Amino acid sequence: MTTAPAVAAPRAPLIAAKGVAKTYRAVDGSAIDALAAFDLAVDDGDFVCIVGPSGCGKSTVLRLVAGLTEPSAGRLSLGGRRIDGASPEIGVVFQSATLLPWFTVRDNMRLPLRVGGQRVAGDARVRELLAMTGLAAFADKYPYELSGGMQQRAAIGRALARDPKVLLMDEPFGALDALTRERMNVELQRIWQMSRKTVILITHSIAESVFLADRVVVMSPRPGRVLREFRVELARPRSFERTPGEPEYLRLTREIRALLDRGAEEEAQ
């Protein structure tokens, strides 16, 4: 036979960070190393959660991938191209919902279709997003008329407006109460399964990361680098009735907690 052997060609990851470092200048002039030698590869369609202690540079990773800040060293790429600014292939969900209070939910979701060189009427798209996030009945409400969970859902809808490949989320549910947070996790899983985006979600909740992710990336205290990655093989759709009781879930949360505790102890010494 003359057919070439089926080489498992290593597909280039959608998002790649190689040896990325970020140094901030503090107010007093001293240098703060937020990230050092940070490596990450995210494949198309992956749901990756990044967990780490506060101040470990998690948010910096997100800002770098979003093109909101430049690395001090190293290389970041999206689809093989160097990231050198914001891209329509990336939707960002910030810590607070960051809805514009002077716009209705509908106009907030339409915003990405109206600025940055986009000139889409987008009525149909906005209707889709409202339906997807379960906010159709609240389209003409203002953000302050919505609950915290609904606001964050609207923010997710807005981030998806341009149908980006990648969704970046920076502790999106950190400000919500525990029950709403669990509901939002289920909701996000549903939206993710519907839209099949690549997601990078930053969180400090181990439970949230294991519940949501295909892969959990654990970061060290500052300067942040990747300590270890965990693959999560739990079946989807996951639910809070079933998943937290599974041995795999328990094992992963235990191991991640142990790893984070060790990091905290090392830092304390």
Place this chain on the structure above:
Amino acid sequence: MRRLDSKSLELADVGRPAGAGAARAGRIALTLSGGIVLLLLWQACVAWLGVPPYILPAPAKVLAALWSGLAVPVTSPTGFYLPLASTFANAAWGFAIGAILGIAVGSLMAEFRAVETVLMPYAFAFQVLPKVAIAPLIVIWFGFGNGSKVAMAALLAFFPLMVNSFTGIRTADQERLDLLRALSASRLETYRVVKLPSAAPYIFAGLDMGMVYAILGTIVAEFLGAQQGIGVAIVQAQAVTDVASVFAALILLGAVGIALHLTIRLCERRIVHWTVRQDT
């Protein structure tokens, strides 16, 4: 504060202690009765101490003067309507011009460091100058007609709007600006969608101040010489020691000021509806 929709408003009304509405009415009654007591004291002092009316006229006299100026046809040359209309028109034009220029310059300074560096020191130097002292110059340049009144009003209205729109734009929330950056929005889009709305509460506070200053500027320019206006009416009444008419004109100016202030507050509540109600 949370916005109350009609339903929760009903609930709030039901749940409110029965005395709440009465308490509010009581407060208003107290304020009013305080004013009435003051008026009575004034009247009593003038009557008992024999204060001559060219120093301090009795409130009844002031009310009579006010009435004689108001209970006439709108076009009467002795009425308050023509001078009031003249002063109001000039102040309004000046206010509009000053406000628009103030917002424009404040925005440019907030958006461009170079503009800020060039203008800010001069703006502050000018700000500390008592601008009323410039009025004679304004009259020399713009004449005794409406031009000097409009110019003076514009000059005084300009500063609070420049400073407030500058401050308001600079305090725009960083995460909202990041959002627009992540969307590759242009500078103008960011200004229109985030910065200007963020500055709106500051701009309204500036409008409130600027309105008072615009009337002040117009009156001062009228004092220096004009054919018409409340300022002229005051100077003319003073010339014949008709102090009751001076008081009447002042009461009228106060009433106009309150009406304009309430109008601006109403517009603010309509336009900047999120400030009192948002908690995100």
